[in-house]
Amino acid sequence: MLTAILRRLGQMAFVMLGISILVFLIFFATPGSDPASRIAGRNASPQTLEAVRQSFGLDQPLPVQYAIMMKRLFVTQDITSFVNRGYRVIPAVMQAAPITLSLVLGAAILWVIGGVLIGLIAAATRGSLLDKGLMVVGLIGISMPVYWLGEVMNLITQSRLHDTWLFSWVPTLGYKSFSVDPWLWFKTMVIPWFTVAVLYAGLYGRVLRASLVESLQEDYIRTARAKGLSERRVLLRHALRTSLITFVTLFGLDFGALVGGGALLTEVVFGLQGIGKLTFDALQNLDLPVIMANVMYASFFVVAANALVDMAYVVLDPRVRSER
Amino acid sequence: MLEVRDLSVSFRTEQGLVRAVDRVSFRVAPQEIVGIVGESGSGKTVSLMSMVGLINDPNAVIEGSILYKGRELIGLPQRELRRVRGQEIAVIFQDPMTALTPVYTIGWQIAEQIREHERISARGARGRAVELVRAVGIPHPEQAVDRYPHQLSGGMRQRAVIAMALSCNPSLLIADEPTTALDVTVQAQILALLKRLRGEFQSSILLVTHDLGVVAETADRVMVMYAGRIVEKATTRELFTDPWHPYSWGLHDSIPPLEGPRPRRLRSIPGSPPSLLNLPRGCAFQTRCRFRFAKCVERPELFGAEGAHRAACFLPPESRSVLRAGIGQDLKDAS
Numbered sequence: 001m002l003t004a005i006l007r008r009l010g011q012m013a014f015v016m017l018g019i020s021i022l023v024f025l026i027f028f029a030t031p032g033s034d035p036a037s038r039i040a041g042r043n044a045s046p047q048t049l050e051a052v053r054q055s056f057g058l059d060q061p062l063p064v065q066y067a068i069m070m071k072r073l074f075v076t077q078d079i080t081s082f083v084n085r086g087y088r089v090i091p092a093v094m095q096a097a098p099i100t101l102s103l104v105l106g107a108a109i110l111w112v113i114g115g116v117l118i119g120l121i122a123a124a125t126r127g128s129l130l131d132k133g134l135m136v137v138g139l140i141g142i143s144m145p146v147y148w149l150g151e152v153m154n155l156i157t158q159s160r161l162h163d164t165w166l167f168s169w170v171p172t173l174g175y176k177s178f179s180v181d182p183w184l185w186f187k188t189m190v191i192p193w194f195t196v197a198v199l200y201a202g203l204y205g206r207v208l209r210a211s212l213v214e215s216l217q218e219d220y221i222r223t224a225r226a227k228g229l230s231e232r233r234v235l236l237r238h239a240l241r242t243s244l245i246t247f248v249t250l251f252g253l254d255f256g257a258l259v260g261g262g263a264l265l266t267e268v269v270f271g272l273q274g275i276g277k278l279t280f281d282a283l284q285n286l287d288l289p290v291i292m293a294n295v296m297y298a299s300f301f302v303v304a305a306n307a308l309v310d311m312a313y314v315v316l317d318p319r320v321r322s323e324r
Numbered sequence: 325m326l327e328v329r330d331l332s333v334s335f336r337t338e339q340g341l342v343r344a345v346d347r348v349s350f351r352v353a354p355q356e357i358v359g360i361v362g363e364s365g366s367g368k369t370v371s372l373m374s375m376v377g378l379i380n381d382p383n384a385v386i387e388g389s390i391l392y393k394g395r396e397l398i399g400l401p402q403r404e405l406r407r408v409r410g411q412e413i414a415v416i417f418q419d420p421m422t423a424l425t426p427v428y429t430i431g432w433q434i435a436e437q438i439r440e441h442e443r444i445s446a447r448g449a450r451g452r453a454v455e456l457v458r459a460v461g462i463p464h465p466e467q468a469v470d471r472y473p474h475q476l477s478g479g480m481r482q483r484a485v486i487a488m489a490l491s492c493n494p495s496l497l498i499a500d501e502p503t504t505a506l507d508v509t510v511q512a513q514i515l516a517l518l519k520r521l522r523g524e525f526q527s528s529i530l531l532v533t534h535d536l537g538v539v540a541e542t543a544d545r546v547m548v549m550y551a552g553r554i555v556e557k558a559t560t561r562e563l564f565t566d567p568w569h570p571y572s573w574g575l576h577d578s579i580p581p582l583e584g585p586r587p588r589r590l591r592s593i594p595g596s597p598p599s600l601l602n603l604p605r606g607c608a609f610q611t612r613c614r615f616r617f618a619k620c621v622e623r624p625e626l627f628g629a630e631g632a633h634r635a636a637c638f639l640p641p642e643s644r645s646v647l648r649a650g651i652g653q654d655l656k657d658a659s
Contacts, residue, residue: 016545219422225378226417227437227488228410231402238425316474
C-alpha cells in the first residue's frame with residue numbers, strides 16, 4: 001500500500017515536471033517568442049528592452065531561468081506576475097482554488113446521483129417510454145451549451161422570476177466565502193451546481209445505461225435470476241457493480257479536467273473568480289508565472305483524480321487486485 | 325414430481341412465429357436423472373429455461389403445462405416463481421467461467437442465495453456455504469469461500485456453481501450442458517459428483533447435453549430432441565442397445581465404438597438441421613432421413629405406451645433393426 005502511494009507521488013512529480021518544461025519551452029523557445037518585447041510593450045527602444053531583460057532575469061540562460069522559476073514557485077513561493085509587477089501568484093491561485101473546488105465538488109455530487117438514477121431507471125425499464133424519455137432528456141442536457149444554460153438560469157433566477165417566491169432566495173452573482181456564511185455560500189452555489197450537473201448527468205446517465213444493458217446480457221445475470229433473486233437485487237448488486245467501472249473512469253477524467261480550469265465558462269457566467277477565470281486572464285496577457293502556477297495546480301488534480309480512480313477500480317473489481 | 329405436458333415455446337420474429345419447442349411432454353420422478361440429448365438449436369435449453377421462467381424475451385409465447393409437485397408453473401407470477409427458482413428448482417449453467425459474478429467471492433454468492441430463501445444469519449449462511457463447498461469437493465473450504473471466481477480453475481468454478489445450486493436443497497436440479505466447457509478428466513469428476521450428490525441431496529436431475537457419452541455415464545432415462553420436438557424417449561440402456569428413431573441411429577453412429585474394429589470413417593448425418601422458420605410438413609427429420617417414405621409428410625406422434633420406449637417415427641417396428649443394419653452395409657459397399 002505504502003509503495004503504491006509512493007509510486008503514485010513519483011508519477012505525479014514526473015508528470016508535473018514534464019508539463020512545466022513543456023509550458024516553459026512553449027513560452028520561451030518557440031520561434032518568434034521574445035518575452036522581453038512583450039513585457040516592454042509595442043515600439044520599445046532597445047535600451048528599454050535591455051532594461052526589461054535584466055530586470056526580469058531574461059538575459060540568463062534558459063535552464064537557469066527555469067530553475068529560478070521553479071524555485072520561486074515551489075520553494076520560496078514568492079513568484080510574481082510578469083504583467084502586474086509585485087502581484088504574488090501563489091496567493092491568487094490559493095484564493096481561486098476553493099471557488100473552483102466548491103463549484104466542481106457540488107456539481108459532481110449532483111451529477112453522479114443524477115447520472116446513476118437516470119442510468120438505473122432507464123436500464124430497469126429498457127425499451128419502455130420512460131427509458132426513451134430519460135434518454136431524450138439526457139441528450140437535451142448534453143446538447144445545451146453550459147454558458148447558454150447558465151445565462152438562461154441567470155435570466156430566470158436573477159431577473160424574470162427573481163421577485164417571485166420561487167427564486168427570491170437566490171443571492172446576487174459572485175462567490176460568497178464558505179467560512180464567512182455557509183448558508184449564503186450554499187444558496188449562491190446551487191444554481192451553478194445545477195447548471196454544470198445537467199450536462200454531465202445526461203452524459204453519465206446514458207453511459208451507465210449502455211453499460212448496464214450490456215452487463216444484463218452476461219451469463220452471471222442469468223445465474224443471479226436463477227438463484228431466485230429479485231430483479232432489483234440483480235440490477236443493483238450484480239449488474240451495477242460491474243458497470244460502474246466505465247462510469248468511474250469517465251468521472252476521474254471529467255473531474256480532474258473541471259477542477260483544473262475546465263469550468264471556465266460556468267465561472268465566467270456566474271461571476272465566480274475561479275481557476276478557469278484566472279488561467280484565462282493570464283493567457284490573454286501571456287503572463288507566464290500565473291500560467292505556470294495554474295498548470296501545475298491543474299496537473300496535480302488531474303493526476304490525483306486518476307489515482308483515486310485507480311483506487312476505486314481496486315475496490316470495485318477484485319480482478320484488478322494483484323495476487324500475492 | 326415434475327410433469328411437463330405439451331410444452332411449446334414460440335418466438336415472434338419479423339419472419340413470423342418460430343416454434344423453438346414443439347409440444348414436448350415428459351415426467352421426472354424423484355431422484356431420477358433424465359437426460360435430454362440433441363444438437364444445438366434443437367430446443368433443449370429453451371424448454372428448460374421456460375420451466376423456471378428465465379426466458380425474458382417479451383416476444384416469447386409459452387404454452388402448455390408444467391406441473392411441479394402438483395403446482396402449475398406456467399402463468400405463475402414472477403414473485404411466486406422466484407420462490408420456486410433457486411429453492412425448489414436450481415439451475416447449473418454451461419460455462420462456469422462466466423456463470424459467477426466476477427466481483428463477489430464464491431462464499432458470498434452462495435450465502436446470498438441461502439439468505440434470499442431462508443431466514444438465517446450472515447454467519448449461519450457462511451457456515452452453510454463452507455459445508456457446501458466441502459461437499460462438492462473443493463479443497464480447503466474455509467479459505468475457498470473467500471476466493472473470487474477468477475482465482476479458481478474451471479472445474480473448481482463448476483463445483484462452486486453446483487454448490488450454489490444445491491444450497492437450498494432443491495428437489496430438482498436442471499443442469500444445462502454442465503460439462504461442455506470443461507476438459508475431459510474434469511468432466512468425469514463433475515459427472516461423478518452429480519451422481520453422488522443426487523443421493524446425498526435427494527434431488528432429481530434434468531441433464532441437458534449434446535454429448536451421448538455424458539448421458540450414458542449418468543442418466544437413467546433419455547429423451548432425444550430434434551427441431552424442437554421429442555423424437556425418442558427410452559431408458560439409457562434401451563437407447564444404446566436398441567435405438568428406434570433414425571436420428572438416434574445417426575447420433576449413435578457418429579461416436580467411435582469402444583470395441584470391435586475401428587471404422588475407417590465415422591458416419592455423419594447428411595445435411596444440417598432445418599431452419600425452424602420453415603420446417604418441412606410432417607416429420608422434421610425427413611429431409612435428412614434415408615428411410616423417408618410417403619407417410620412422412622404426416623406428423624408422427626410418439627408411438628408406444630406412456631412410460632415405455634417410444635419414438636416418433638412411422639417405420640414399422642419389426643423392420644427397424646433390418647434397416648439399421650443396412651446403413652453399415654451400404655457404407656461398406658461404397659468404400
